[in-house]
Amino acid sequence: MASESTGNDTVNLAVIGGDGIGPEVVAEGIKALETVTAGTGTKFHTTEYDLGARRWHATGETLPDSVLEELRGHDAILLGAIGDPTVPSGVLERGVLLPLRFALEQYVNLRPAKLYPGVLSPLAVERVAPDGIDFVVVREGTEGPYVGNGGSLRTGTPNEIATEVSVNTRFGVERVVRDAFTRAQARPRQHLTLVHKHNVLTHAGHLWRRTVEEVGAEFPEVTTAYQHVDAATIFLATDPGRFDVIVTDNLFGDIITDIAAAIVGGIGLAASANINPERTAPSMFEPVHGSAPDIAGQAKADPTATILSVGMLLEHLGRHDEAARVERAVAADLAARGSAVRSTPEVGDAIASLLG
Ligand SMILES: NC(=O)C1=CN([C@@H]2O[C@H](COP(=O)(O)OP(=O)(O)OC[C@H]3O[C@@H](n4cnc5c(N)ncnc54)[C@H](O)[C@@H]3O)[C@@H](O)[C@H]2O)C=CC1
Numbered sequence: 240m241a242s243e244s245t246g247n248d249t250v251n252l253a254v255i256g257g258d259g260i261g262p263e264v265v266a267e268g269i270k271a272l273e274t275v276t277a278g279t280g281t282k283f284h285t286t287e288y289d290l291g292a293r294r295w296h297a298t299g300e301t302l303p304d305s306v307l308e309e310l311r312g313h314d315a316i317l318l319g320a321i322g323d324p325t326v327p328s329g330v331l332e333r334g335v336l337l338p339l340r341f342a343l344e345q346y347v348n349l350r351p352a353k354l355y356p357g358v359l360s361p362l363a364v365e366r367v368a369p370d371g372i373d374f375v376v377v378r379e380g381t382e383g384p385y386v387g388n389g390g391s392l393r394t395g396t397p398n399e400i401a402t403e404v405s406v407n408t409r410f411g412v413e414r415v416v417r418d419a420f421t422r423a424q425a426r427p428r429q430h431l432t433l434v435h436k437h438n439v440l441t442h443a444g445h446l447w448r449r450t451v452e453e454v455g456a457e458f459p460e461v462t463t464a465y466q467h468v469d470a471a472t473i474f475l476a477t478d479p480g481r482f483d484v485i486v487t488d489n490l491f492g493d494i495i496t497d498i499a500a501a502i503v504g505g506i507g508l509a510a511s512a513n514i515n516p517e518r519t520a521p522s523m524f525e526p527v528h529g530s531a532p533d534i535a536g537q538a539k540a541d542p543t544a545t546i547l548s549v550g551m552l553l554e555h556l557g558r559h560d561e562a563a564r565v566e567r568a569v570a571a572d573l574a575a576r577g578s579a580v581r582s583t584p585e586v587g588d589a590i591a592s593l594l595g
Pocket residue numbers: 260264319320321322323324332336506507525526527528529530531532533534539540541542544
């Protein structure tokens with residue numbers, strides 16, 4: 240399953256547009272995919288899955304087992320976003336998005352943060368990162384406080400108690416830490432920062448710290464650093480050049496990757512991959528952003544993050560040349576953007592024309 244696909248073959252891609260701007264940006268991602276792979280002899284066979292608010296309203300279903308099993312049969316998944324204000328908060332996020340990441344063992348949530356030439360950062364970049372901003376967050380994707388371990392006692396009373404327990408297993412922490420070290424070793428700067436809060440979250444934090452120390456012994460070339468997550472937010476805004484690879488848990492990774500997106504030009508540019516490194520199930524590629532209900536249906540969403548996520552998908556499938564072409568086309572479009580306001584399809588068309 241999910242093996243590398245090159246040559247005259249078929250890649251089976253599951254497409255989940257999802258909610259809000261999800262289908263709008265995914266359409267542009269598919270446009271880029273079809274353009275960059277045209278004439279290569281590989282057919283990208285796409286199957287759309289209706290998951291999200293529409294399905295829930297119509298059937299009460301979130302992620303039926305039968306759909307999950309069908310998704311397992313694909314080489315990769317392209318996702319827009321899940322979550323809608325007409326559905327109680329958490330129903331779709333906990334019922335569709337997280338079960339996909341968990342069930343498909345997508346424990347490496349990879350989120351690059353790269354400032355492309357011509358993109359305006361809110362930071363004075365030449366001062367805070369003279370060599371530019373180029374780091375990657377390896378966010379644990381299957382554990383932490385997102386597993387749903389908790390509950391509410393005396394709900395709705397003045398004595399209500401709610402718990403949300405963060406689950407961190409040695410197995411889960413070690414596998415993502417090893418992945419992060421492997422990525423750091425392959426990068427020129429060979430530097431890894433653990434971000435946590437081990438001064439307060441001592442049980443989980445010490446497990447993460449010990450694991451980084453122990454796994455780090457296998458990677459003597461990689462230098463390591465540690466930041467508490469609150470201080471990490473300072474340095475993301477004042478000295479992002481210090482970061483190369485960041486490894487962190489599911490919640491901290493969620494938060495700091497929105498900051499990371501902001502400093503490299505905005506959430507509309509931030510790509511991500513939910514990777515199952517052992518390829519026992521398909522990996523899933525999606526923008527970092529959500530369904531953006533405030534701009535949904537207005538063709539205002541920037542599809543660049545989704546197109547860059549398609550680049551990550553191609554890279555994962557071993558299609559390095561096409562992945563590099565996608566990134567180059569995005570970089571060329573970003574460099575030429577200026578201040579003109581373009582619609583979602585206009586941005587998608589412009590990037591596709593640079594790929595053709
Ligand atoms: N992976 C996923 O499916 C995610 C789902 N969500 C869900 O999405 C819904 C909305 O969440 P929010 O907290 O509002 O986060 P959001 O990321 O959807 O939006 C935050 C802000 O960024 C803007 N934005 C997002 N994507 C953009 C794009 N491509 N181009 C231009 N502007 C963009 C939005 O208009 C909004 O002002 C919620 O239901 C949330 O649970 C949130 C994050 C990730």
